[in-house]
Amino acid sequence: MSLSPQDQNLRNWLLEQSERHGHAVVTVPEDAEGAGYAFSVGAWRRFGVAEAVVLGLPPEMAEVLIRMYVTRAGAGERFVPGKLYFDFFDGVPVTFERVFKGFYTEFLGSAFLLHPKGDFAAVQIVIPTTDGHWPWQESAPAGFGDWQLLLTESGRPESWNPGVSGP
Known part of the structure; x- marks a missing residue:
């Protein structure tokens, strides 16, 4: 794998953080395309557990x-x-x-520095509004579903039935 010096430095940092803390947390700020988000890199490599991504939380809360x-x-x-x-x-x-x-590629791009083939599992941690509304619910505030986009193929929960076997 031939990397630019910048990518090699990032890869080295990800590896160092993964060895020291079990993973690294990469944060991406909000931009014109959408909410800021954060994700782990190294959990799959170090523990064999899915990397995690969370959208729409302040960076400090997402990291915690x-x-x-x-x-x-x-x-x-x-x-x-x-x-x-x-x-x-x-x-x-x-x-x-x-x-x-x-x-x-879009939401976990840096993880490809450790897993160039994309052969890792990933989960999204989803959080409701402070009033308890989930992004897929009609009762959620306008735009909340876009702010905390659900990263499934359909854009809706796919591992459970909302209100039946999940929130």
Whole structure:
């Protein structure tokens, strides 16, 4: 794999962070295309657990959430898509969805520096509004579904049925 000096430096940093902390967190700021987001790189390599991506949270909160996920998953805890988890943020549930591979390049691009073939698993950590509305619900604020885009092929939950077997 022939990398530019900038990509080689990033790859070295990702590897160093992965060895030291079990993963690195890459943050991407909000832009004209959409909300800011953050994702892990190295969890798959280090622990064999899915990389995680979270959209629309402030970078500091996204980093804390991803670090908690990787720590717990790396210790053996498994997270079921569609199940609510109330112990990441006080009183605010989160759930998980599998990321469609078609989104990997756009939302997990730096991970390809460690996995050039894209042969890693990824999950999205999804968070409701403070009022408890999920991005796919009609009751969600206007634009929330675009702000926290669901990274499935359909753009809707695919690992569960909303309101039936998941939130």
